[in-house]
Amino acid sequence: GAVVSQHPSRVICKSGTSVKIECRSLDFQATTMFWYRQFPKKSLMLMATSNEGSKATYEQGVEKDKFLINHASLTLSTLTVTSAHPEDSSFYICSTSPREGRSVLETQYFGPGTRLLVL
Amino acid sequence: GESVGLHLPTLSVQEGDNSIINCAYSNSASDYFIWYKQESGKGPQFIIDIRSNMDKRQGQRVTVLLNKTVKHLSLQIAATQPGDSAVYFCAENSAGNNRKLIWGLGTSLAVNP
Numbered sequence: 001g002a003v004v005s006q007h008p009s010r011v012i013c014k015s016g017t018s019v020k021i022e023c024r025s026l027d028f029q030a031t032t033m034f035w036y037r038q039f040p041k042k043s044l045m046l047m048a049t050s051n052e053g054s055k056a057t058y059e060q061g062v063e064k065d066k067f068l069i070n071h072a073s074l075t076l077s078t079l080t081v082t083s084a085h086p087e088d089s090s091f092y093i094c095s096t097s098p099r100e101g102r103s104v105l106e107t108q109y110f111g112p113g114t115r116l117l118v119l
Numbered sequence: 120g121e122s123v124g125l126h127l128p129t130l131s132v133q134e135g136d137n138s139i140i141n142c143a144y145s146n147s148a149s150d151y152f153i154w155y156k157q158e159s160g161k162g163p164q165f166i167i168d169i170r171s172n173m174d175k176r177q178g179q180r181v182t183v184l185l186n187k188t189v190k191h192l193s194l195q196i197a198a199t200q201p202g203d204s205a206v207y208f209c210a211e212n213s214a215g216n217n218r219k220l221i222w223g224l225g226t227s228l229a230v231n232p
Contacts, residue, residue, distance in 0.1 A: 107168055
């Protein structure tokens with residue numbers, strides 16, 4: 001399967017600071033990446049769809065000014081949690097789908113996740 | 120053993136037994152389905168997928184069955200091993216949904232040695 005990396009894998013920050021999480025597709029171009037959030041023992045919750053070269057599309061209830069997404073290249077998308085608070089502590093996961101010719105495949109491949117703890 | 124994945128249940132099986140994990144999907148228009156395995160502290164890992172024009176697909180030690188009549192999906196794992204212990208999620212997608220996956224709630228599989 002496709003290889004997707006995330007950095008950092010784990011981060012602890014103070015309340016009020018901002019944290020940037022990187023998501024990279026290592027072996028294919030990714031015009032679209034997805035950002036998810038996951039609470040313990042729960043399913044994945046889609047936060048936003050990141051589109052290369054354009055604005056991200058946020059799901060209902062997700063604050064775009066709180067979770068800034070930048071998809072500046074075909075291999076990198078970043079999620080910045082601004083002015084983080086303890087309730088933002090969670091497991092953040094990105095995913096992307098490989099292209100096959102002109103088509104983007106439906107299968108999503110996931111990064112290893114980033115554990116954020118806000119104190 | 121079997122489970123129904125409408126909440127997060129735990130399915131316990133003995134090593135070497137076959138496991139069946141079930142999922143009831145929500146959208147009758149969904150035409151693509153995926154099973155993912157998620158180990159603790161890691162991202163989901165693709166296991167197997169199936170399109171709606173099929174009712175069965177086999178991989179290595181895994182089989183996915185699709186029953187569109189009752190909107191039911193199952194994952195069968197043959198000769199379950201301790202390394203199969205994880206949470207298993209089904210996900211569905213449909214044309215025109217901007218490739219956003221709809222996720223099941225997950226089933227935790229515990230393999231007893």
